[in-house]
Amino acid sequence: MKCLWWWLVEPVSRFLDRDEREAVLGDLAESRQSGPRALLDVLDVVIRRQARLWMTWRPWLILFALILPVGMLLSILSRQTSDLSAIYLWMYANNWDAALTHNPGFWRLFAETAVSIFISYLTLACWSWTGGFVLGSLSRAMSTLNSLLLCLILFFGQVIGAPDYFAFFRDKAFGDLHLPDPNAAVFEVGFYRVVLPVIVQILIVAIPALWGFRLATGMGILRRLLSAGLWTAAITTMAVVVMPEVGLWFFMATRIFHANEPSWIWTGIMSGMKYLQPVQFWPIAFLIAHAITQRGLRRARA
Amino acid sequence: MYFAKHHNVVLIMLGEFEYLILSAAFRLQENAYGAAIRQQIETATKRRCSIGALYTTLDRLENKGLIKTAMGDPTPQRGGRPKRMVRVTGKGVRAASEFYATVTRMSRGVSWETQARNES
Numbered sequence: 390m391k392c393l394w395w396w397l398v399e400p401v402s403r404f405l406d407r408d409e410r411e412a413v414l415g416d417l418a419e420s421r422q423s424g425p426r427a428l429l430d431v432l433d434v435v436i437r438r439q440a441r442l443w444m445t446w447r448p449w450l451i452l453f454a455l456i457l458p459v460g461m462l463l464s465i466l467s468r469q470t471s472d473l474s475a476i477y478l479w480m481y482a483n484n485w486d487a488a489l490t491h492n493p494g495f496w497r498l499f500a501e502t503a504v505s506i507f508i509s510y511l512t513l514a515c516w517s518w519t520g521g522f523v524l525g526s527l528s529r530a531m532s533t534l535n536s537l538l539l540c541l542i543l544f545f546g547q548v549i550g551a552p553d554y555f556a557f558f559r560d561k562a563f564g565d566l567h568l569p570d571p572n573a574a575v576f577e578v579g580f581y582r583v584v585l586p587v588i589v590q591i592l593i594v595a596i597p598a599l600w601g602f603r604l605a606t607g608m609g610i611l612r613r614l615l616s617a618g619l620w621t622a623a624i625t626t627m628a629v630v631v632m633p634e635v636g637l638w639f640f641m642a643t644r645i646f647h648a649n650e651p652s653w654i655w656t657g658i659m660s661g662m663k664y665l666q667p668v669q670f671w672p673i674a675f676l677i678a679h680a681i682t683q684r685g686l687r688r689a690r691a
Numbered sequence: 692m693y694f695a696k697h698h699n700v701v702l703i704m705l706g707e708f709e710y711l712i713l714s715a716a717f718r719l720q721e722n723a724y725g726a727a728i729r730q731q732i733e734t735a736t737k738r739r740c741s742i743g744a745l746y747t748t749l750d751r752l753e754n755k756g757l758i759k760t761a762m763g764d765p766t767p768q769r770g771g772r773p774k775r776m777v778r779v780t781g782k783g784v785r786a787a788s789e790f791y792a793t794v795t796r797m798s799r800g801v802s803w804e805t806q807a808r809n810e811s
Contacts, residue, residue: 408762408775413742415765415772416726433743441747 394424401428404435404533442531451528456538459520462630463594464546465554470513471589474506475581476572510589511670514597518672519626521598522619525605532606536599543598547590601672604679622671629669705790708748709757711736713787716758716777724763724774725749749777757783 398417402410413434417427442448481499489495521539528535576582705713715731716723725745732740752758763774779787 412775415769
């Protein structure tokens with residue numbers, strides 16, 4: 390039976406290229422190394438490989454220009470979505486009355502709310518999948534480390550980044566008015582303040598993002614036309630996510646460019662964005678097409 | 692990487708560890724792969740050879756064109772995993788030969804063994 394050390398060797402070796410991983414693990418198996426020795430040897434190879442990769446500019450560019458902003462943006466959007474759904478959940482949970490169930494108007498409103506929450510979660514999942522797909526396509530050589538970095542940024546984004554961003558936004562927008570928070574009662578409850586955002590971050594953001602990441606790194610070289618189509622869909626989705634994010638523009642305009650507020654140009658772009666919104670659901674179409682293609686390939690092989 | 696111009700040919704000056712790997716791979720011929728090279732080096736030097744150092748040096752040698760590597764077939768004794776087979780190229784043979792010749796020329800007239808005995 391394999392000892393604990395050997396169980397650790399396997400995940401650590403995932404930081405290596407597939408061929409190198411196979412060769413290194415095979416060498417270790419053949420030389421019958423002890424578990425701790427094998428783990429140290431694999432760590433040695435991984436550290437040397439990573440050190441060499443990080444001595445070039447490309448991983449740094451991917452980290453600061455892609456992983457960090459995408460991770461932060463997804464954390465902010467995740468928090469926004471979970472907070473919005475928390476308000477509705479609290480409203481229904483705290484005002485539930487059996488008499489309401491006899492009212493057809495209640496059910497209509499309930500269905501509309503449920504559909505709207507479902508669509509907001511689905512949209513968030515599509516954004517996350519797209520973010521992961523873009524990152525995975527650009528960083529195949531460092532896929533395991535970059536997916537780990539993305540998870541870390543999502544974690545810190547959830548714990549520090551998103552709350553800070555919203556606090557800044559609230560202070561700038563409403564700080565002088567000293568208005569009471571109309572949703573304070575909702576977020577006094579630990580479940581809506583802490584547990585729900587974490588669930589949304591894990592299920593609707595992290596898992597789809599890692600799924601997209603994994604699929605992109607596992608795909609071979611695509612045909613030029615298909616590749617161009619996927620990139621167009623991914624870039625349009627990212628634009629649809631980023632452009633209408635009024636808070637983000639407000640944050641950038643006031644904090645980074647010290648301007649008063651986003652200009653009319655952005656208002657025009659934002660109104661134009663609504664026509665591109667269906668594109669953000671492209672991962673669904675892509676995954677269906679991918680599943681059909683894979684099934685066809687499996688049948689052809691059989 | 693050190694380059695030296697010699698007889699109108701650019702020769703690559705090897706490091707000590709690179710020379711050890713080239714020698715081990717050349718000696719093993721078609722049986723040259725990671726674990727076997729490592730064992731040869733450990734036996735010859737009576738020192739532990741780190742697998743990380745071995746694989747990064749193999750990459751460096753391949754980038755210099757001194758060796759060629761290819762994935763072999765999986766074997767049961769390796770848990771069904773393939774070997775990374777190593778073949779020394781003509782350029783690698785010339786570089787190793789030049790290194791050996793340089794060390795031999797430099798060692799001419801120097802009796803290290805007598806000196807070491809006197810020192811101890």
